[in-house]
Amino acid sequence: MYQYTDFDRQFVRQRAAQYRDQLERNLRGELKDDEFRPLRLQNGWYVQRYAPMLRVAVPYGELASRQLRVLAKIARDYDQPSAAVYQHASETQAELGTPHLPVGYGHFSTRQNVQFNWIPLDKSADVMDLLATVDLHGIQTSGNCIRNITSDALAGIAPDEVIDPRPYAEIMRQWSTLHPEFAFLPRKFKIAINGALEDRAAVAWHDVGLHLVRNGAGEVGFKVLVGGGMGRTPMIASTLREFLPWSQILNYLEAVVRVYNRFGRRDNLYKARIKILVKAEGQRFIDEVNAEFEDILGHDGAAHAIPQAELDRVSAHFLPPVMASGAASPSQGTAAELSAKDAADYQRWLKQNVRAHKNPGLRAVTLSFKRLGHAPGDATADQLDAAADLADRFSAGEARVTHEQNLLLPWVAEHDLPALWQTARALGVAKANIGLLTDMITCPGGDLCALANARSLPLAQAVAERFQDLDELFDIGPVDLHISGCMNSCGHHHTGHIGVLGVDKDGREWYQISLGGSDGSLLSGAAVPGKVIGPSFAASEVTDVVEALIDSYRVYRKAGETFIDCVRRVGADPFKLAANAVRHETRDGGRVLHVHLATADAATD
Numbered sequence: 209m210y211q212y213t214d215f216d217r218q219f220v221r222q223r224a225a226q227y228r229d230q231l232e233r234n235l236r237g238e239l240k241d242d243e244f245r246p247l248r249l250q251n252g253w254y255v256q257r258y259a260p261m262l263r264v265a266v267p268y269g270e271l272a273s274r275q276l277r278v279l280a281k282i283a284r285d286y287d288q289p290s291a292a293v294y295q296h297a298s299e300t301q302a303e304l305g306t307p308h309l310p311v312g313y314g315h316f317s318t319r320q321n322v323q324f325n326w327i328p329l330d331k332s333a334d335v336m337d338l339l340a341t342v343d344l345h346g347i348q349t350s351g352n353c354i355r356n357i358t359s360d361a362l363a364g365i366a367p368d369e370v371i372d373p374r375p376y377a378e379i380m381r382q383w384s385t386l387h388p389e390f391a392f393l394p395r396k397f398k399i400a401i402n403g404a405l406e407d408r409a410a411v412a413w414h415d416v417g418l419h420l421v422r423n424g425a426g427e428v429g430f431k432v433l434v435g436g437g438m439g440r441t442p443m444i445a446s447t448l449r450e451f452l453p454w455s456q457i458l459n460y461l462e463a464v465v466r467v468y469n470r471f472g473r474r475d476n477l478y479k480a481r482i483k484i485l486v487k488a489e490g491q492r493f494i495d496e497v498n499a500e501f502e503d504i505l506g507h508d509g510a511a512h513a514i515p516q517a518e519l520d521r522v523s524a525h526f527l528p529p530v531m532a533s534g535a536a537s538p539s540q541g542t543a544a545e546l547s548a549k550d551a552a553d554y555q556r557w558l559k560q561n562v563r564a565h566k567n568p569g570l571r572a573v574t575l576s577f578k579r580l581g582h583a584p585g586d587a588t589a590d591q592l593d594a595a596a597d598l599a600d601r602f603s604a605g606e607a608r609v610t611h612e613q614n615l616l617l618p619w620v621a622e623h624d625l626p627a628l629w630q631t632a633r634a635l636g637v638a639k640a641n642i643g644l645l646t647d648m649i650t651c652p653g654g655d656l657c658a659l660a661n662a663r664s665l666p667l668a669q670a671v672a673e674r675f676q677d678l679d680e681l682f683d684i685g686p687v688d689l690h691i692s693g694c695m696n697s698c699g700h701h702h703t704g705h706i707g708v709l710g711v712d713k714d715g716r717e718w719y720q721i722s723l724g725g726s727d728g729s730l731l732s733g734a735a736v737p738g739k740v741i742g743p744s745f746a747a748s749e750v751t752d753v754v755e756a757l758i759d760s761y762r763v764y765r766k767a768g769e770t771f772i773d774c775v776r777r778v779g780a781d782p783f784k785l786a787a788n789a790v791r792h793e794t795r796d797g798g799r800v801l802h803v804h805l806a807t808a809d810a811a812t813d
Contacts, residue, residue, distance in 0.1 A: 252346020
């Protein structure tokens with residue numbers, strides 16, 4: 209993992225002190241709310257439906273155990289609303305059928321960050337100080353700037369990796385942080401980087417997507433994609449460069465963002481993303497970027513190229529940890545000692561939650577935070593502490609937030625797997641459902657987010673309750689179910705094999721269902737948005753619709769065929785008919801839930 213320098217630490221702590229001064233002036237009435245708003249947003253503090261929400265930056269998803277313990281302390285000590293706020297929220301949600309809202313949780317986001325939903329604003333500076341003690345902050349997790357750079361959770365350890373993307377992601381993080389030219393872009397700007405043969409970073413769905421590649425001469429460079437995004441107008445990024453020498457990536461990114469800053473729309477929030485500019489201008493956009501790039505090179509661009517020495521310096525932080533060797537000790541236990549039932553459960557866990565590793569003696573293990581009774585991606589304070597203990601004991605003190613809202617342990621010795629499974633099972637994070645239907649991606653939705661048109665969490669809970677049987681889940685096989693509470697697409701519904709989108713109809717919750725989306729992974733195939741299969745459904749119908757789609761797959765599938773492959777072979781019509789049959793059966797008695805909308809930080813979500 210990258211280790212902050214003294215300069216880095218001083219900078220983060222000074223930023224926290226600056227925020228404390230801004231907050232105190234606001235609380236004294238010396239800094240008006242409208243004046244304070246952009247300052248808090250620059251540090252990751254939103255005001256959501258009932259309380260402030262903090263987004264903590266986790267660059268390319270890597271967390272040290274000491275950082276997990278501080279996140280646990282924040283969840284336990286600070287993610288606690290006042291009694292009045294919580295009573296109001298609970299009463300409102302009870303009217304909608306959600307009688308309990310969780311507090312004291314950290315939430316893993318699809319962009320590999322960690323969020324908290326209930327920290328009182330007057331405690332926010334204390335939290336910033338606490339984060340700074342372990343090199344964490346919320347800088348550029350909000351606002352119209354370059355956001356947290358994401359990558360493959362298996363970076364540096366995947367057997368199919370061509371080049372480790374983490375050193376490049378770290379260099380880009382340092383370049384982009386508080387870049388004065390890119391602090392007020394037309395809209396937020398997201399970069400993803402992948403270094404493996406399989407795209408596990410969904411690069412084609414980002415404003416800029418970067419694939420590390422080697423050319424015919426074996427030289428390292430980037431395939432550069434620009435203009436991807438979800439939201440109201442889902443688009444797949446266009447390829448601007450098939451091969452760009454790695455040393456020039458910052459100069460080329462500078463050219464891309466300068467052109468966007470100069471020509472991107474600022475008159476329309478929904479047309480301000482770079483994807484709209486790329487689509488509208490086509491070749492002219494590419495020509496402008498290339499001209500800007502050549503201009504940068506002509507004005508001492510070599511000064512901004514990445515020197516080999518700097519890449520070597522940063523790369524040295526990402527060397528594999530020194531691992532203890534030897535066989536499992538008697539206290540750790542072995543797979544042979546498990547009971548028959550435990551052995552079957554353990555084998556399922558090995559199949560779904562354990563991945564191969566570059567080092568033949570190691571494995572990558574995913575801890576499932578998709579548990580019945582919990583929102584997908586939520587971790588209690590105790591579970592965050594326990595995850596830190598697991599990281600220390602089994603994974604060289606490191607864990608990673610995944611795009612799918614779980615935690616991954618990247619350095620697990622093969623002989624430690626039985627002990628890890630038994631410990632993780634006791635903590636409730638060893639369910640063998642990774643990649644299966646209940647390993648769904650879900651945004652917080654209308655229960656917590658003021659932007660949402662509809663709630664997501666009750667739907668996720670209902671699907672989890674309907675599909676609890678692991679035998680059934682294994683028979684169904686891999687299915688990506690993604691749920692968003694609004695068109696902002698934080699639940700990435702466009703990329704779901706089954707996508708669910710909450711929409712507002714006269715102040716009531718309804719849901720569009722889409723089929724056939726892909727994030728670009730090996731299982732899902734080339735990145736493509738799913739297609740909506742008809743008019744929207746009432747909340748009470750959605751779980752039945754999901755079940756009908758799964759039942760249709762069971763009818764039409766060939767031996768060994770996955771859900772997404774079956775949908776593509778058969779076409780959407782049989783699935784659409786099954787979904788519409790649910791509508792006709794339940795519409796008269798379907799329960800429709802009202803959602804209360806609130807003001808949101810819409811321009812900086």
